[in-house]
Amino acid sequence: MTLNRDFFVAVFFLVLVAVMYAATYSLPEPMFNQLASWTWPRVILVPLGALSVVLLIQSQTSGLEPATFSGLTDWFRDNTNPFLCFALFFGFLYLMPLLGMLLGGLLYVFLTLCVLGGWQPRQMALHVAISAVFVVGMWSIFSLALGVVLPEGTILRVY
Amino acid sequence: MFENIALAAPELFTLTTMMLMLAGTLAGLLAGAVPGFTIAMAVVLVLPFTFSMSPVQGLATMIAVYVGGLSGGLMSGILTGIPGTPSSVATTFDGYPLARSGKPGLALGIGIWSSFFGGVFAAIVLMLVAPQLALIGLEFQPVDYFSLIIFALTVTASLAGDQMVKGLMSGLLGLLVATVGSDVVFGQPRFTFGVDAAEQGFAFLPVLVGIFAFGRLLGDVQNREKAHQPLGGEAHAVHIDYLGAAREVLRRWGNVLRSSAIGVFVGVLPAAGSTISNVLAYDQAKKTSKEHDQFGKGAVDGIIAPEAANNATAGGALIVMMALGLPGDIMTAIMLGALLIHDVIPSPSFITDEPTIAYAIFLAFFVANFMMLALQSVTVRGFVLITKVKLYMLSAVILFYCALGMFALNNVTWDMWTLFFFGIVGFLMRALGFPIVPLVLGVVLGGIAEARLSQVFARSDDVMVFLSRPWSLFFLMLACFSIFFPLYQKHRGKAAWTGYYPSLLLVVMAYPVFLMPGTIRPVIAAGMIVAGLGLAVLQLRRGRAPQTTE
Numbered sequence: 003m004t005l006n007r008d009f010f011v012a013v014f015f016l017v018l019v020a021v022m023y024a025a026t027y028s029l030p031e032p033m034f035n036q037l038a039s040w041t042w043p044r045v046i047l048v049p050l051g052a053l054s055v056v057l058l059i060q061s062q063t064s065g066l067e068p069a070t071f072s073g074l075t076d077w078f079r080d081n082t083n084p085f086l087c088f089a090l091f092f093g094f095l096y097l098m099p100l101l102g103m104l105l106g107g108l109l110y111v112f113l114t115l116c117v118l119g120g121w122q123p124r125q126m127a128l129h130v131a132i133s134a135v136f137v138v139g140m141w142s143i144f145s146l147a148l149g150v151v152l153p154e155g156t157i158l159r160v161y
Numbered sequence: 162m163f164e165n166i167a168l169a170a171p172e173l174f175t176l177t178t179m180m181l182m183l184a185g186t187l188a189g190l191l192a193g194a195v196p197g198f199t200i201a202m203a204v205v206l207v208l209p210f211t212f213s214m215s216p217v218q219g220l221a222t223m224i225a226v227y228v229g230g231l232s233g234g235l236m237s238g239i240l241t242g243i244p245g246t247p248s249s250v251a252t253t254f255d256g257y258p259l260a261r262s263g264k265p266g267l268a269l270g271i272g273i274w275s276s277f278f279g280g281v282f283a284a285i286v287l288m289l290v291a292p293q294l295a296l297i298g299l300e301f302q303p304v305d306y307f308s309l310i311i312f313a314l315t316v317t318a319s320l321a322g323d324q325m326v327k328g329l330m331s332g333l334l335g336l337l338v339a340t341v342g343s344d345v346v347f348g349q350p351r352f353t354f355g356v357d358a359a360e361q362g363f364a365f366l367p368v369l370v371g372i373f374a375f376g377r378l379l380g381d382v383q384n385r386e387k388a389h390q391p392l393g394g395e396a397h398a399v400h401i402d403y404l405g406a407a408r409e410v411l412r413r414w415g416n417v418l419r420s421s422a423i424g425v426f427v428g429v430l431p432a433a434g435s436t437i438s439n440v441l442a443y444d445q446a447k448k449t450s451k452e453h454d455q456f457g458k459g460a461v462d463g464i465i466a467p468e469a470a471n472n473a474t475a476g477g478a479l480i481v482m483m484a485l486g487l488p489g490d491i492m493t494a495i496m497l498g499a500l501l502i503h504d505v506i507p508s509p510s511f512i513t514d515e516p517t518i519a520y521a522i523f524l525a526f527f528v529a530n531f532m533m534l535a536l537q538s539v540t541v542r543g544f545v546l547i548t549k550v551k552l553y554m555l556s557a558v559i560l561f562y563c564a565l566g567m568f569a570l571n572n573v574t575w576d577m578w579t580l581f582f583f584g585i586v587g588f589l590m591r592a593l594g595f596p597i598v599p600l601v602l603g604v605v606l607g608g609i610a611e612a613r614l615s616q617v618f619a620r621s622d623d624v625m626v627f628l629s630r631p632w633s634l635f636f637l638m639l640a641c642f643s644i645f646f647p648l649y650q651k652h653r654g655k656a657a658w659t660g661y662y663p664s665l666l667l668v669v670m671a672y673p674v675f676l677m678p679g680t681i682r683p684v685i686a687a688g689m690i691v692a693g694l695g696l697a698v699l700q701l702r703r704g705r706a707p708q709t710t711e
Contacts, residue, residue, distance in 0.1 A: 011593055015330065022337065025352055029344075037615035039344040039351055043337065045614075050333040056326050077592075083388065084379035084588060091560065091584070095577055103565065111561045118388055118553035136558045140565055148213045150569045 004068050008061035015054035023047050086117050102155020107137040162292065162520075169520035172217045173528070181218055182225040182525065186532040189229020190540040193246050194237045195555075200230030200246055201491040202374045206559065208366065208495060209566030216503035216518050221525035223499060224479075227492055228280060228529035231435060231472050232537070235272035236544050239464075240265060240399070248435030248471040251443035255456060255463030262459050265399040270406025271464045273537045275417060278410065279469030280530035282421035283428070283476020287483075288523045291512065294484035298509025301485075303616035305632035306509075310610045312636040313487055316430070316643040317599045324594060325647045331595045335603015336610065338363055345611045358575045366498045367567045367579040368604050372597055373491060374563060375580060376587030378556045388553040401538055409461050416446055416462050417469050424470035428477020435471035442470030472530070479526060483519060485509055487606070491598065494605045502570070635673035642666055660700040667693030 003009075026040035026047070067073075078085070094110035101109065115129035144150045172178075185207060192203030207226050211219030234249030239256035252272060259268040301309070314336075318328030341352045342362020353359040382388040410417060420442035427438035446466035447456045456463050478493045486507035488494035500507050505515055512519040567576045587597060617626065627633050645662075653659045667689045675686035 007593065022352065025354070029351060030347060030349055032346075036346050037611075037618040039347055039349060041618075042345075042611040042614060043340045043351070046333050046336045046340065050330060050337065053326055053330045053333070057330065060326060081383055081592075083382045083385060087379050087382065087556075087560065088581075088585060088588075091564070091581055094561075094564070095574070095581055098574060098577075103568070107561050107565070111557050114557040114560065115554065118382055118385075118557060119551070132554060132558065137561060140562055144209075144565060144569055148210070148569070151572060152565070152568065153574065 004062055004066070006061055006064075006066035006068050008057055008064065008066055010069060012054050012058035012061055015057070016051065019047050019051040019054060023051075083118060087114060090114050090117065098153050098155070100156050102158050103152040104137070104141050105155055105157060106153075107141065108133050111137050162288070165516040165520040166524065168517050169217075169524055172215075172517055173221060173521045173524050178218050178221055181214070181222045182529060183532055183536070185222040185225030186229040186529055187536050187540065187543075189226035189231075190233040190236075190533065190536060191229075191543050192226070193230035193233020193249075194540065194544040195233075199377070200227060200234075200248070201495065202377070202559075203230050204492055204495050205370050205374050206562060206566070208499060209569045211499055212502060212569060216500065216505055217521040217525075219499055219503065220496065220518070220522055221529075223496055224522060224525045225529040225532060227475055227496075228472065228526065229533055229536070231475055232273065232276040232280075232468075232533045233540065233544075234471070235276065235464075235468055236269065236537075236541060239268045239272055240541075240544075246435075248439050248474070249467065250436070251439045251467035252464060254443065254467075255458070255460045258457065259459035259461075259464065264402075264459075266402040267405055267409070268459075268464060269399065269537070269541070270402045271409055271461055272468045273401065273403075273534060274406050274410040275420075275465040275468035276472045277530050277534045278417045279421045279424055279472035280476070280533070281527065282418065282469070283425050283473035284523065284527040284530065286425050286473075287476040287480055287526060288520075291480045291483045291519075291523070294480060295509050295512045298485045299513070301509055301632060302630060303613040303620075304626050304630050305636065307610055307613040307617060308627060308633040308636035308640070309485065309487065310606045310613070312640040312643065313606065314599060314602060315640040316646075317602050318596070319643045319646045323647065323651070324596060325644070327595045328599050329644075331590065331597070332599035332603040335600040335605075336607040338368060338600075338604050339365070339607020340611070345608065346615050358573075358578075361573070361575060363579050363583070363604070364570060364576055365604050365608075366495070366502075366570055367576040368583045369491070369494060369498070369601055370563050370567060371580040371583030372587035372590075372601055372604075375560065375584030376591055376597070378559055379584070379588055380591060382553050382556050388556070389551055399541065401541065410465060413462055413465055416450070416465050419449070420446060420466040420469035421473040424473025425477040425480075427470070428474035428479075429481055430477075435474040438470040438474045439467035442466040476526065479522065482507060483512060483522065486511060486609075488602065491601060494601060497605065631673040631676035634676070635670065638670060638673065642669075660703070661697055664693040664697035664700065667696065 022043065026043050029039040029043075032038035032041075090110060090113055094106050098106055100106075112129055112133040115132060116126060119125050119129060141152065145152050188207065189200065189203055192206075193200055204223055204226050207223055211222055214222065230246065231248055234244055234246035235252050235256065238244040238249045238253040239260050242253055242257040244250045244253050256268045256272060259265075259271075314332040315329070318332050319325060339362075342360060343349065344351045350360045423442045423445060424435070424438045427441060428435070443463060443466045446462045447453050450456070450460065450462045452460055452462065475492070478488075478490050481487050482493040482497060486497070486509060488497045497507055500518075505511070505518060563580060564577050567580045568574065570576050587600075590600065591597060627637060649659055649662045671686040671689035671693065674689060675683050677683070677686075
């Protein structure tokens with residue numbers, strides 16, 4: 003058995019199908035001739051499970067190289083930028099109730115620009131300018147021109 | 162038709178709408194011109210601004226961006242050799258050599274006029290064909306519509322070629338995502354796993370933006386060096402030779418018409434899109450041109466074909482969305498989302514029920530092509546400036562903008578979390594070799610499919626209805642053929658059975674057509690059988706020898 007990338011993907015999908023299929027048993031029964039809540043999900047899950055098995059079989063015949071721990075770490079290293087961006091975006095959303103869209107946005111865009119572009123003083127000055135112009139600009143368009151009530155954040159509410 | 166145009170025109174031709182369309186076309190042209198920045202992303206970014214507009218204004222603006230984006234790709238393709246969008250890949254084959262030979266203005270002009278004529282051709286076809294196709298669509302019962310969705314998903318997955326299994330899995334995962342939240346029939350929470358916010362389900366626009374735009378932007382900054390590069394190569398502003406180019410294009414009107422027709426046809430096919438049509442039209446132009454030895458060295462026909470085709474593809478995609486309520490690609494999926502936001506539900510009765518909006522869309526598509534023509538000169542200068550911006554700067558700002566726009570959709574933070582979550586999903590799926598388009602279409606069509614299925618079951622619990630209704634059978638059989646299509650493509654010319662695949666398709670598909678009411682369709686069915694048998698006989702006469710293909 004070759005433990006390659008597609009093998010793990012297929013196993014993940016099989017687990018997902020099993021969990022979701024089990025969850026359909028907690029859905030209510032239909033009344034009269036109506037479509038039960040679980041019918042459509044099961045219609046999807048059965049072929050998805052079957053295709054996962056096909057992928058599992060294909061993974062053993064496709065000649066894909068086995069996944070290794072070093073291969074995984076290489077992949078993470080190659081994707082440092084996207085993962086940092088995801089982490090910063092998570093932080094932006096997590097801190098939204100505290101910082102709000104404006105302050106949170108300024109901080110998020112500035113940090114993302116610095117993480118991707120560099121931390122030299124000249125670059126940072128440019129990043130501050132970009133963050134200020136675009137975040138304040140878009141915030142103004144949405145909140146003032148389009149009338150969207152954007153999250154204010156407890157900091158701005160207090161001060 | 163003219164009554165409806167008269168109804169729609171006053172709605173569309175207001176100063177505000179025209180200004181919005183001009184801004185949209187300009188934005189689309191610039192976005193299309195920037196390599197790595199797709200048209201879909203431009204349409205996604207414009208979407209939040211349309212929430213506060215009327216349906217006509219919002220859709221007209223988005224169509225303007227769409228048309229502008231399709232034409233914008235030619236600028237970077239011709240001036241720098243880097244296609245602005247995948248839909249202008251083939252334009253670079255001859256556009257760049259012609260520009261390098263000292264005629265950049267002529268090359269740009271040819272591209273612009275071809276885009277314009279392709280767009281106008283598609284607008285006319287759209288206006289004539291969509292209402293007729295919608296009339297056929299009105300015959301569809303829920304069971305037929307459900308089967309049509311299944312066909313749309315299988316054909317989308319089949320375009321994944323060797324990755325067919327992953328394509329199908331991607332589509333099914335999309336359908337599964339759409340089941341989370343309140344169920345269609347009872348409104349009861351489903352698959353929420355104790356998360357209260359999940360009861361509202363995943364709004365499909367944050368899902369779509371997350372999977373498509375968010376995932377792609379992060380893919381662009383993956384490489385540190387690439388992230389620090391300016392968006393375009395070395396581009397310089399040039400004077401566009403409109404008159405000389407118009408003469409060249411009009412002299413080759415046959416190529417314009419053929420390429421436009423290819424574009425519309427490809428646009429009608431689900432998920433095919435302008436990425437395919439521009440290469441297909443280029444290939445056809447090369448085969449039929451008297452100057453085919455000039456292709457790749459700056460042939461005028463080599464610029465006309467892809468540019469006419471990619472703009473015409475938009476018309477084809479709009480035909481299906483307007484007539485059947487089915488999105489054929491990412492762009493029309495976003496437009497479908499925009500329609501839903503304005504409480505307009507696209508379906509086969511859309512053109513009849515909402516003639517003002519429908520015909521305003523037709524007109525907007527027509528007008529946007531004229532705007533594109535007028536704005537190209539301005540955009541060339543803007544493009545030269547934009548190419549100096551570094552990719553990472555654009556990505557950081559757009560990521561924030563995506564969050565802001567998705568929050569504005571329903572004023573709930575949950576939509577931003579949805580964006581984040583599906584950004585990760587999209588990024589991982591790309592990395593693992595899963596095609597993204599079936600996933601997106603699955604999410605968009607999942608709710609519609611379940612609603613139609615519930616209507617089928619409300620009438621009868623007999624599943625044979627899927628096979629006894631001619632249209633349903635027609636789409637299900639097509640779905641089966643589309644599943645085997647990648648296999649056919651792979652073995653075409655190598656295995657004997659592939660020679661009989663088209664004949665079998667024609668003969669088998671004739672059966673549901675024969676069952677349809679009226680007199681014309683059985684006649685068409687008879688024609689299909691004759692053609693299918695004729696092809697089979699021809700194949701037999703070739704002595705069962707495998708066909709040779711390029």
